[in-house]
Amino acid sequence: MSRKDIFYQHLIAFQGIDGKINDNDCRFLVTENDDSKENEFDLKNIITDKSLKQGDYITIDSIIYMVIDTQKVIDSSYIKGTFREALKITLESTLQDIHAVVDKVKGVYTQGQQLVEVHDQYNFIIPKSSCSYTSATPQNNLIIYSGGSYDAISIDDSKEGILIITGRFNSVYNPHVYTISLNSNSQSMQESATYQLAATATDNGTIVATPMLVWSSSDSSIASVDDVGKVTALLAGNCTIKCSFMNVSASCSFNITVKASLPVVSYSGIWSNTTTLKFASSSTYIATQTTNGIDTSSNINLLYSFDSIGSDLLSQGKISITKKTNASYTIKNVNVNTVTDIHVTFVDSTTGTKVLDNQLINLRGIQ
Incomplete structure (x- = not known):
């Protein structure tokens, strides 16, 4: 351990103060910055052996500050940072509250032939991690500060960890009242099922046609949700699907x-005689149904259909088909004297399943 590190450890022990760097509790040294009077800013220094970078928040006695500069101390394990108090601002596009270093812009600027005093502009120093505003479209980025709405007329993103946004006063901010509701607040469904949630969002009482919604699941292993609110059940359990719009949200609980496992239904069947029918002979087809290995033939209700040749012979009375039971039919060669092939199909009308498909019946005449 270097001399500087040993000295630092002694200072931490006797002069260090407790606070937070971002959300992490720690102990560090705080000193006044030599440039405070020159720049008319209340600058302070932090010295810590914890991770520290520009844009980090420091909390001391419930007051939030922001690190605006850092430097590694040579031959030591600690970092020195400069920080200033940060004030609450709101990103108007999302109504997200964050803390920023705020400075009123002083001086004049040229407008045509005139020098115009700046009196309605502020510089906002914001952590890059807290803001998605870009220099490409500064005019679309609005900031709410101290009751006013400010247009971002320029954004400097050249510094590591922080954005410097120059905002010009636009208007007195008129707070929006947002609401959001869902088409359901509770649903029960089985695994693999889907459900479409629909959201209605309003802004000061007016329905928003295409609101920017954010969907999330409290447990995506139980149910997932896509970016249009379609919920897919994945695993038995309970979770909540949340939809957020601006600064409001609504939820639907899912059980x-x-x-349920589908029953395994199978069919079989036998003919009482051969399916080669001589003149005046007949044969009966008897169907059997099993469900999960149990005989459920009493549930069968057979329907039949012939191919075109068989249908013609049936209409002419040269063959007949007689229902014996719900699960059996008798086919008879009534008066076919020539060798003729026909086909019959049996369907269980209860399940729509083909029990016997296109069975060949050979009519042999008087032979």
């Missing part, structure tokens, strides 16, 4: 149950 996901285990998907």
